[in-house]
Amino acid sequence: MYLSKLFIPLLKNNPSEAKIKSHQLMLRAGMIKQSSAGIYSWLPLGFKIMKKIEQIVREEQNKIGAQELLMPTIQSAEIWKESGRYEDYGDEMLRIKDRQGKEMLYGPTNEELITEIFRSSVKSYKSLPQLLYHIQWKFRDELRPRFGVMRCKEFFMKDAYSFDLSDDEAKKSYNKMFFAYLNTFKRLGLTAIPMAADTGPIGGDLSHEFIILAETGESKIYADKRIFDINIKKHTNEDISINSLRKKYDEYYAVTDDKFNKKDFDKQVKKENQLTTKGIEVGHIFYFGDKYSKPLNCLVDLSDGKKVNVKMGSYGIGVSRLVGAVIEAKFNNNLMKWPDSISPFDVALIPSINKNDKTSYDKALKIYNSLKQKNIDVLFDDTEEHLSAKFKKFDLIGIPYQIILGSKSDNDKFEFKEIEGKTEILSLEEIQNKLLIKRNLN
Amino acid sequence: MYLSKLFIPLLKNNPSEAKIKSHQLMLRAGMIKQSSAGIYSWLPLGFKIMKKIEQIVREEQNKIGAQELLMPTIQSAEIWKESGRYEDYGDEMLRIKDRQGKEMLYGPTNEELITEIFRSSVKSYKSLPQLLYHIQWKFRDELRPRFGVMRCKEFFMKDAYSFDLSDDEAKKSYNKMFFAYLNTFKRLGLTAIPMAADTGPIGGDLSHEFIILAETGESKIYADKRIFDINIKKHTNEDISINSLRKKYDEYYAVTDDKFNKKDFDKQVKKENQLTTKGIEVGHIFYFGDKYSKPLNCLVDLSDGKKVNVKMGSYGIGVSRLVGAVIEAKFNNNLMKWPDSISPFDVALIPSINKNDKTSYDKALKIYNSLKQKNIDVLFDDTEEHLSAKFKKFDLIGIPYQIILGSKSDNDKFEFKEIEGKTEILSLEEIQNKLLIKRNLN
Numbered sequence: 001m002y003l004s005k006l007f008i009p010l011l012k013n014n015p016s017e018a019k020i021k022s023h024q025l026m027l028r029a030g031m032i033k034q035s036s037a038g039i040y041s042w043l044p045l046g047f048k049i050m051k052k053i054e055q056i057v058r059e060e061q062n063k064i065g066a067q068e069l070l071m072p073t074i075q076s077a078e079i080w081k082e083s084g085r086y087e088d089y090g091d092e093m094l095r096i097k098d099r100q101g102k103e104m105l106y107g108p109t110n111e112e113l114i115t116e117i118f119r120s121s122v123k124s125y126k127s128l129p130q131l132l133y134h135i136q137w138k139f140r141d142e143l144r145p146r147f148g149v150m151r152c153k154e155f156f157m158k159d160a161y162s163f164d165l166s167d168d169e170a171k172k173s174y175n176k177m178f179f180a181y182l183n184t185f186k187r188l189g190l191t192a193i194p195m196a197a198d199t200g201p202i203g204g205d206l207s208h209e210f211i212i213l214a215e216t217g218e219s220k221i222y223a224d225k226r227i228f229d230i231n232i233k234k235h236t237n238e239d240i241s242i243n244s245l246r247k248k249y250d251e252y253y254a255v256t257d258d259k260f261n262k263k264d265f266d267k268q269v270k271k272e273n274q275l276t277t278k279g280i281e282v283g284h285i286f287y288f289g290d291k292y293s294k295p296l297n298c299l300v301d302l303s304d305g306k307k308v309n310v311k312m313g314s315y316g317i318g319v320s321r322l323v324g325a326v327i328e329a330k331f332n333n334n335l336m337k338w339p340d341s342i343s344p345f346d347v348a349l350i351p352s353i354n355k356n357d358k359t360s361y362d363k364a365l366k367i368y369n370s371l372k373q374k375n376i377d378v379l380f381d382d383t384e385e386h387l388s389a390k391f392k393k394f395d396l397i398g399i400p401y402q403i404i405l406g407s408k409s410d411n412d413k414f415e416f417k418e419i420e421g422k423t424e425i426l427s428l429e430e431i432q433n434k435l436l437i438k439r440n441l442n
Numbered sequence: 443m444y445l446s447k448l449f450i451p452l453l454k455n456n457p458s459e460a461k462i463k464s465h466q467l468m469l470r471a472g473m474i475k476q477s478s479a480g481i482y483s484w485l486p487l488g489f490k491i492m493k494k495i496e497q498i499v500r501e502e503q504n505k506i507g508a509q510e511l512l513m514p515t516i517q518s519a520e521i522w523k524e525s526g527r528y529e530d531y532g533d534e535m536l537r538i539k540d541r542q543g544k545e546m547l548y549g550p551t552n553e554e555l556i557t558e559i560f561r562s563s564v565k566s567y568k569s570l571p572q573l574l575y576h577i578q579w580k581f582r583d584e585l586r587p588r589f590g591v592m593r594c595k596e597f598f599m600k601d602a603y604s605f606d607l608s609d610d611e612a613k614k615s616y617n618k619m620f621f622a623y624l625n626t627f628k629r630l631g632l633t634a635i636p637m638a639a640d641t642g643p644i645g646g647d648l649s650h651e652f653i654i655l656a657e658t659g660e661s662k663i664y665a666d667k668r669i670f671d672i673n674i675k676k677h678t679n680e681d682i683s684i685n686s687l688r689k690k691y692d693e694y695y696a697v698t699d700d701k702f703n704k705k706d707f708d709k710q711v712k713k714e715n716q717l718t719t720k721g722i723e724v725g726h727i728f729y730f731g732d733k734y735s736k737p738l739n740c741l742v743d744l745s746d747g748k749k750v751n752v753k754m755g756s757y758g759i760g761v762s763r764l765v766g767a768v769i770e771a772k773f774n775n776n777l778m779k780w781p782d783s784i785s786p787f788d789v790a791l792i793p794s795i796n797k798n799d800k801t802s803y804d805k806a807l808k809i810y811n812s813l814k815q816k817n818i819d820v821l822f823d824d825t826e827e828h829l830s831a832k833f834k835k836f837d838l839i840g841i842p843y844q845i846i847l848g849s850k851s852d853n854d855k856f857e858f859k860e861i862e863g864k865t866e867i868l869s870l871e872e873i874q875n876k877l878l879i880k881r882n883l884n
Binding site: 050065104117 | 446447448449451472475477478481482483484485486489490492507509510511512513514515516517518520533534536538540541544546548555558559562563564568569572574579581583585595596
């Protein structure tokens with residue numbers, strides 16, 4: 001892609017309405033544009049990053065055997081009345097009357113609808129366990145939307161639902177999701193800690209929040225440092241292995257504000273291992289048994305002819321929110337570096353272009369075409385701006401690798417730079433090999 | 443995927459509410475489930491097919507240089523008041539008041555919002571031409587939703603918008619889309635005819651509908667048969683080549699009801715070339731100049747310092763509707779065959795399994811694992827139903843190729859069948875090679 005063609009409205013200065021760094025960067029780098037309070041359009045740069053995150057979330061769901069479907073954004077109020085949540089949900093639910101006066105709503109979550117789909121589709125114990133998920137836009141009518149995509153009204157979310165015959169079976173499904181979440185966040189370049197959490201309006205008796213560390217986070221967290229040393233790579237998809245992984249996490253103290261107790265913290269964690277910091281919630285999982293299957297009458301036949309309410313859990317990841325969360329974790333001193341796995345481009349090509357001398361442009365064009373041929377996704381800065389101005393733009397765009405054609409490059413060697421890393425003088429072939437190796441690691 | 447694990451609630455009989463064959467098949471094959479009038483959930487089988495269609499639409503948009511972004515589903519009423527369409531749009535627009543009483547709506551289309559994004563992002567003629575698109579859920583509050591996904595309320599649509607400096611430049615963008623549309627439908631296994639059309643509520647003076655032939659279609663069409671002989675493969679992405687392709691289509695008479703004129707038809711088309719039949723609209727493109735850029739004050743600076751309203755067009759493809767349209771075109775005599783490019787699976791594996799004898803199951807499992815290793819996406823019918831019952835299910839699921847382990851297969855040769863095609867007795871290796879070759883053609 002030529003930078004001159006890319007639809008990327010960059011801003012020179014921080015917009016005054018943006019109070020946190022993810023909101024600032026997303027506006028300045030032309031990733032999003034507000035269309036009304038708490039509602040954003042995703043411009044090509046931001047969209048591309050969000051799509052890559054979505055795909056990683058999807059792949060990790062598929063790996064544990066979850067099946068993707070898609071529920072609509074607009075739901076009938078009826079099933080919410082069946083579950084009893086229609087009144088409970090309050091003003092954050094966007095309530096709608098259609099042209100015939102029927103009560104509808106824009107789904108803020110999907111426990112009711114998935115239960116309705118399940119109860120009318122599955123009749124026998126033989127079809128269980130079942131893990132279903134979708135990735136769809138949700139709406140919460142926030143009274144004071146703020147912080148860009150971190151607390152907005154229309155947001156993109158993966159929500160999964162598990163269906164089992166017994167509490168014991170259901171815990172296995174819960175643990176599978178626990179495992180998928182750790183792998184998902186790891187692939188996004190994030191260290192996420194699962195923390196025992198309150199269940200809130202979703203209900204139930206078992207719940208974990210997944211929190212990533214960020215100084216600007218809205219949750220205060222208290223943890224035993226050693227929790228960061230757990231190696232998830234040692235664990236496989238098998239129930240036993242996942243179970244032992246969960247036990248490892250349970251061994252270490254890690255809670256947010258609402259579950260914090262100073263006495264317990266001091267008793268369970270040695271002073272030198274105590275970590276108090278801030279974090280951002282990027283995922284939340286719940287086990288709630290028959291909380292929805294009972295009022296919605298979702299039953300399956302057992303082998304002995306009896307009927308039983310299915311045991312359910314729900315599992316959310318904020319996909320659009322993660323774009324902001326990654327920035328909060330990685331954007332420092334006006335310099336962004338996207339993790340390789342979700343970078344909008346594989347590499348930036350930044351030549352110093354002189355109006356009156358085409359040689360540098362022609363050389364860059366040759367490199368560009370060669371990279372394209374190798375399926376390396378490159379953003380080519382074909383503008384005539386000064387190199388220093390170009391670097392400032394790329395500090396915001398955050399592509400982790402740069403090929404620079406400036407004073408240090410001679411005929412067939414070029415400056416290859418990793419953001420916050422070292423700079424080398426390499427041939428095009430060496431650069432291509434490096435990029436292809438990095439891509440294969442993701 | 444094991445059929446016993448797939449979330450696919452098959453129905454034995456045609457549901458009484460389904461009047462057309464796409465609606466019948468989609469319900470019977472467990473592709474969709476209605477959640478309320480005109481609003482559907484897409485179950486795994488239907489979802490997978492829709493995603494494949496979406497991806498082909500996306501690739502053809504990218505090929506002509508269109509850039510993907512994503513606008514939200516919920517819009518402010520303000521910009522619709524600026525364009526003058528807020529009142530005009532009538533009851534089909536889903537109007538919403540948020541918790542603070544602000545007038546919002548669920549976007550039925552996006553001319554206003556994209557113009558707003560463009561006017562606040564692009565200031566100079568240097569950034570034009572520009573082609574932007576998104577693939578997003580839309581809502582039209584149909585009074586009488588019917589025919590399943592063919593006329594529903596919440597639907598998935600690709601809408602693109604072009605921005606140019608002059609009418610002449612804009613026609614080039616229009617023609618590029620014209621070309622992309624023909625290629626898109628061709629890859630979906632459909633023959634689509636572009637037909638001069640009225641512009642309706644979108645406005646403008648140039649418009650084409652893309653219609654596919656189907657006896658159950660809602661539009662009556664009148665065409666010169668020879669239009670089917672135009673070979674789009676002979677044309678490339680270049681303006682000149684595309685222009686000559688458009689001219690070829692313009693040479694032949696092809697219109698729907700609203701533009702039909704018997705005198706013209708008889709004058710322009712010899713009796714033996716006259717075709718009168720029915721069709722389904724699967725795409726619609728419009729050129730409308732400054733219809734939106736004028737009221738919304740969307741201007742760019744020219745090189746001489748003057749300002750000009752950008753010239754715009756808009757270009758829609760109904761992605762969810764296409765799932766139904768493909769079925770209307772391909773589902774006959776209770777037998778479905780998906781085009782290879784969008785089939786939910788590459789191949790079906792259908793063994794006759796005997797409760798008391800595991801040999802057939804074990805053999806099928808071996809084949810299954812071998813196909814998986816080659817990245818061939820296979821649906822394995824691991825149930826103990828009779829072969830005849832299995833075949834009936836697969837007639838609905840519509841996977842174009844089947845590997846059958848029944849009486850005709852011996853130790854290492856199996857029945858390989860193409861739906862509506864021939865049956866061969868082949869080794870696993872021969873089958874794999876055939877499937878891989880077919881996949882590479884898409």
